[in-house]
Amino acid sequence: MKKVVKFGGSSLASSEQFKKVGAIIRADHDRRYVVPSAPGKRFSDDTKVTDMLYACYDAAEKGEDFSAQFEAIKERYNDIIKGLKLDLSLEEDYAVIEKNMKEHAGADYAASRGEYLNGKIMAAYLGYEFVDPAEVIMFDEDGDFMPLRTNKLMAKKLANLENAVIPGFFGAYINDGKIKTFSRGGSDITGSIVARAVEADLYENWTDVSGFLVTDPRVVENPKSVDIITYRELRELSYMGASVLHEDAIFPVRVAGIPINIKNTNRPSDKGTLIVAATSQKSENIITGIAGVKNFIAVDITKDMMNSEVGFCRKVLSAFEDNGVSIEHMPSGIDTMTVIVKQDAFQPKEQMILSAIQRSVKPDSIEIETDLALIAVVGRSMRAVAGISAKIFTSLANANVNVKMLDQGSSELNVIIGVNNKDFEAAIKAIYNAFVK
Ligand code: ASP
Numbered sequence: 001m002k003k004v005v006k007f008g009g010s011s012l013a014s015s016e017q018f019k020k021v022g023a024i025i026r027a028d029h030d031r032r033y034v035v036p037s038a039p040g041k042r043f044s045d046d047t048k049v050t051d052m053l054y055a056c057y058d059a060a061e062k063g064e065d066f067s068a069q070f071e072a073i074k075e076r077y078n079d080i081i082k083g084l085k086l087d088l089s090l091e092e093d094y095a096v097i098e099k100n101m102k103e104h105a106g107a108d109y110a111a112s113r114g115e116y117l118n119g120k121i122m123a124a125y126l127g128y129e130f131v132d133p134a135e136v137i138m139f140d141e142d143g144d145f146m147p148l149r150t151n152k153l154m155a156k157k158l159a160n161l162e163n164a165v166i167p168g169f170f171g172a173y174i175n176d177g178k179i180k181t182f183s184r185g186g187s188d189i190t191g192s193i194v195a196r197a198v199e200a201d202l203y204e205n206w207t208d209v210s211g212f213l214v215t216d217p218r219v220v221e222n223p224k225s226v227d228i229i230t231y232r233e234l235r236e237l238s239y240m241g242a243s244v245l246h247e248d249a250i251f252p253v254r255v256a257g258i259p260i261n262i263k264n265t266n267r268p269s270d271k272g273t274l275i276v277a278a279t280s281q282k283s284e285n286i287i288t289g290i291a292g293v294k295n296f297i298a299v300d301i302t303k304d305m306m307n308s309e310v311g312f313c314r315k316v317l318s319a320f321e322d323n324g325v326s327i328e329h330m331p332s333g334i335d336t337m338t339v340i341v342k343q344d345a346f347q348p349k350e351q352m353i354l355s356a357i358q359r360s361v362k363p364d365s366i367e368i369e370t371d372l373a374l375i376a377v378v379g380r381s382m383r384a385v386a387g388i389s390a391k392i393f394t395s396l397a398n399a400n401v402n403v404k405m406l407d408q409g410s411s412e413l414n415v416i417i418g419v420n421n422k423d424f425e426a427a428i429k430a431i432y433n434a435f436v437k
Contacts, residue, residue: 001030004200006168006191009040009048010208011265012118015083022125024206024268031204033158033194034165036122037187038114039076049076049114050169050184057110060101070098077117088124090117109179112170115187119167128163137171137193139180146174147193147252154197166194188249192260196252203253203260205245210264211273212237212244214436215290219428224436226288228274228281233288233378236414240291240376250275282381285436286388290428292375294421295343296328298405300367301357302336312361313337319356323349328374329416331407338405340418343370372404373424375417377431383412392417395434401427 007021025031038049052073059066074094081088097113116132123130136153138146150171158164168187172179182189188205195203211225212234229237231254238247244262253260260275306312313332320327320339329340346353354366382388389408392415396403405418419427 001202002032002198002200003028003030003202003204004033004035004191004195004198005031005204005206006035006187007037007265008187008205008207009037009050011040011206012036012038012122013040013042013046015080017265018080018084018121018125020265020268021122021206024265025126027268030201032163033198033200034122034126034128034163035168035187035191035194036115036118036165037168038118039080049073049118050111052076053110053114054107057101057107060110061104061107066101070094070101077121080121084121084125086121086124088121090120093117093120106178108170108181112167112179112181115167115169119165123165126163126165128165129161131157131161131164131166133167133170133190134172134177134179136166137190138174139171141173141175143173143180145171145182145189147255149174150193151197151252154193158194158198166190182246182248185246186248188246189252192249192252195258196256199256200258203258204263205249205260206263206265207244208264208266209244209262210267210270211262212242212275212289214285214288215428215432216242219425220432223432224285226273227271227284228276228279229288230276230278230380232413233380234275236376236378237289237291240374241293242289242291244273245275279380283379286381286385287377287379287431287435288381289378290375290431291378292373292424292428294371294373294424296340296372296374296418297343297346298369298372298418299339299341299346299353299357300336300365300369301339301361301363302365302367303361303363304335306335306337309361315360316357319353319360322356323353325349325353329405329407331405340372340374340405369404371421372418373421373427374405375419375424375427375431376414377417378414380413382415389415391434392431395430396427399426399430401430 011017040048056066056069136157138149140146168190170181213223213225215223231250257277261272263272264270325341325345331338401419401423407416
């Protein structure tokens with residue numbers, strides 16, 4: 001068996017946390033490839049090393065004296081090295097990084113050093129080989145990630161290594177070797193890339209929660225966690241704001257059908273959540289998760305006999321496309337169609353879009369509803385059960401929530417409900433209580 005293990009920043013914030021990680025890795029010989037993040041927060045108002053690096057580079061770029069900021073970063077690493085009693089000095093690396101910052105090597109370069117240095121410590125601590133992602137994770141000239149090229153290089157590099165540490169979050173441009181990072185939280189993607197390259201049996205993603213929660217703990221107190229969830233369900237929920245993994249982390253492992261296990265470094269015996277391609281296991285509560293986002297706008301277009309007018313929808317949608325506004329949902333009736341878009345994307349282009357619709361389809365009326373929240377109720381088991389919608393609507397009616405919009409995908413994997421922003425929390429609570437025991 002081969003496992004790839006990625007540890008998030010809070011799992012590596014201090015030498016105490018490093019020791020927990022070391023124990024986890026040593027407890028299972030299959031945990032052969034390790035992807036560390038940069039040290040995260042040690043306590044709630046602490047600063048992540050990545051943020052310290054961005055701030056430090058900002059000062060360097062402005063030509064300000066950044067020595068105190070740089071010292072504070074060195075201290076974070078030196079504390080870890082000391083706490084682990086390692087015979088390791090990063091002084092040479094620090095000197096190179098400081099010099100490169102002075103020479104304006106770029107914010108991506110600066111931020112990436114958080115993972116780079118932590119990787120060096122991890123490799124020394126475990127006695128594993130260190131692999132520099134700049135040699136194996138590639139981006140094209142436009143900054144787009146190159147999955148195939150990367151997979152080849154990574155697979156080749158790791159083929160002869162029994163164990164290795166591959167720092168998360170960054171790679172390099174293929175043309176000039178300059179460092180480029182993924183977006184924030186991108187070490188999750190690196191873990192997934194490594195898992196695909198070594199054809200791992202499992203990608204363990206270690207963090208500080210015991211898995212994916214049915215809904216947002218800021219809305220529902222102590223929500224249950226999910227044992228097993230499919231990639232598709234997770235995509236639907238992540239798109240709607242649920243976060244446990246970087247949104248793009250699913251793609252590399254999905255291609256290879258490798259399951260991801262979300263685990264808690266502070267409670268390693270908890271099962272966590274397993275993310276899989278497909279499963280015969282039904283969701284315990286019929287629904288798998290509930291997530292939502294506020295601040296959408298519904299543009300309601302009405303015209304008699306719209307359904308028989310060829311090209312009507314296309315013309316309406318072109319008005320949005322021509323103004324670069326992407327469409328989220330499009331529930332429709334016989335003489336009405338509704339286009340749902342993000343409020344902040346729509347508002348600056350509002351008049352251009354409305355006049356384009358006016359010109360191209362001459363509607364009877366256009367109405368705009370603002371401050372709409374969308375809630376996705378997602379579950380692979382919903383398809384097989386009758387009365388799901390009835391249960392959702394009854395729970396919302398009992399909570400006095402007015403449903404403004406409903407959209408059910410034909411896959412029956414999800415139901416999207418539009419409510420007023422002010423009813424968002426009440427709606428999620430009502431649905432959660434109706435389904436989750
Ligand atoms: N250290 C980076 C961040 O804070 C990447 C990561 O932790 O995944 O975003």
